[in-house]
Amino acid sequence: MKLSARNVLKGVVKEVIHGVVNSEVTVELAPDVRVTAIITKTSAENLELKAGNMVYAVIKASNIMIGTD
Amino acid sequence: MKLSARNVLKGVVKEVIHGVVNSEVTVELAPDVRVTAIITKTSAENLELKAGNMVYAVIKASNIMIGTD
Amino acid sequence: MKLSARNVLKGVVKEVIHGVVNSEVTVELAPDVRVTAIITKTSAENLELKAGNMVYAVIKASNIMIGTD
Amino acid sequence: MKLSARNVLKGVVKEVIHGVVNSEVTVELAPDVRVTAIITKTSAENLELKAGNMVYAVIKASNIMIGTD
Amino acid sequence: MKLSARNVLKGVVKEVIHGVVNSEVTVELAPDVRVTAIITKTSAENLELKAGNMVYAVIKASNIMIGTD
Amino acid sequence: MKLSARNVLKGVVKEVIHGVVNSEVTVELAPDVRVTAIITKTSAENLELKAGNMVYAVIKASNIMIGTD
Numbered sequence: 001m002k003l004s005a006r007n008v009l010k011g012v013v014k015e016v017i018h019g020v021v022n023s024e025v026t027v028e029l030a031p032d033v034r035v036t037a038i039i040t041k042t043s044a045e046n047l048e049l050k051a052g053n054m055v056y057a058v059i060k061a062s063n064i065m066i067g068t069d
Numbered sequence: 070m071k072l073s074a075r076n077v078l079k080g081v082v083k084e085v086i087h088g089v090v091n092s093e094v095t096v097e098l099a100p101d102v103r104v105t106a107i108i109t110k111t112s113a114e115n116l117e118l119k120a121g122n123m124v125y126a127v128i129k130a131s132n133i134m135i136g137t138d
Numbered sequence: 139m140k141l142s143a144r145n146v147l148k149g150v151v152k153e154v155i156h157g158v159v160n161s162e163v164t165v166e167l168a169p170d171v172r173v174t175a176i177i178t179k180t181s182a183e184n185l186e187l188k189a190g191n192m193v194y195a196v197i198k199a200s201n202i203m204i205g206t207d
Numbered sequence: 208m209k210l211s212a213r214n215v216l217k218g219v220v221k222e223v224i225h226g227v228v229n230s231e232v233t234v235e236l237a238p239d240v241r242v243t244a245i246i247t248k249t250s251a252e253n254l255e256l257k258a259g260n261m262v263y264a265v266i267k268a269s270n271i272m273i274g275t276d
Numbered sequence: 277m278k279l280s281a282r283n284v285l286k287g288v289v290k291e292v293i294h295g296v297v298n299s300e301v302t303v304e305l306a307p308d309v310r311v312t313a314i315i316t317k318t319s320a321e322n323l324e325l326k327a328g329n330m331v332y333a334v335i336k337a338s339n340i341m342i343g344t345d
Numbered sequence: 346m347k348l349s350a351r352n353v354l355k356g357v358v359k360e361v362i363h364g365v366v367n368s369e370v371t372v373e374l375a376p377d378v379r380v381t382a383i384i385t386k387t388s389a390e391n392l393e394l395k396a397g398n399m400v401y402a403v404i405k406a407s408n409i410m411i412g413t414d
Binding site for chain 2: 346347348349350351353382383384385387388389391392401403406407
Binding site for chain 4: 002003005021022040042062
């Protein structure tokens, strides 16, 4: 599938922590550049996510804010 | 300000495109790792965003999806 | 790509309206069930969206609210 | 209440799964068209959601992505 | 309609600015407490929003971040 | 950090409820104006959030809907 999301970032799963309904997935996009996603536990299981997997972090442009010092 | 957002990623503005209400801001987080944000034009102007600025891309963990091949 | 988004709904594009930065895309999921998405105009153009196209509406579970009468 | 959300879709609750803070609610919009929402458990309890209830799935247009094959 | 959104805040419209696809609506919730929403222009027109209207700002709990000094 | 989010609202934490992955934080912005945020438990702990703390509720304009009676 090709997506309208402007941000489809390739990376490697570093850690998966499961809650009851949600799971927290940390993905390394580049050395020292990591993002953490909260997805449903069902999705984490369906995708069989575990450390070392090559994945994409997908982010809609309207969900990113910009900050400055 | 310290934020609850799990993802506060340092980068450099590569491009700013203004619409009437919104602006599109592209930030380079690492070589070949870029994210595009849509923010209000008022915010882009308030932050005086332009190519070359050091900024942070801020993303709430619940707004990131994971994809696999 | 296989996605963590719990909601990947097949449908047909009914209408695409372009703004300067964003586009509005209406997708019919079933007779009388339509959803409208706002995506960046760049994405709408990249996906070459137009009425009649078979597409997927992708929605993260945490972005859906429930209402009752 | 009349809402600015472009997407207010009528459906029937198929399943409610409770976590500690969040609940997962599946709504059937049409035969074979289902959406899953994550809402707070407090909200699920306030709305007394259970299978068989007629509800609305409410989605802001900016929270829908489009995918193509 | 009763909503799962935890945040349904009563206020008064202070300003509406229309773009091509989106509109920006500022709502005063209390003296010196204002929120600005971006909604589709179609929605702003359907709701006939203008300064002085009594409205609700509706925000899903998962879309709020917390910051500290 | 200065943020593109149009809504950075000062308030006082009234309650923090922890789940396994997420926490629910209620903030009073003015007398009778409260918002509830769901953030990751890790963030709630990092910010050492507890009742009485002065904090900011940060909300992107595109994540607010408007409702009318």
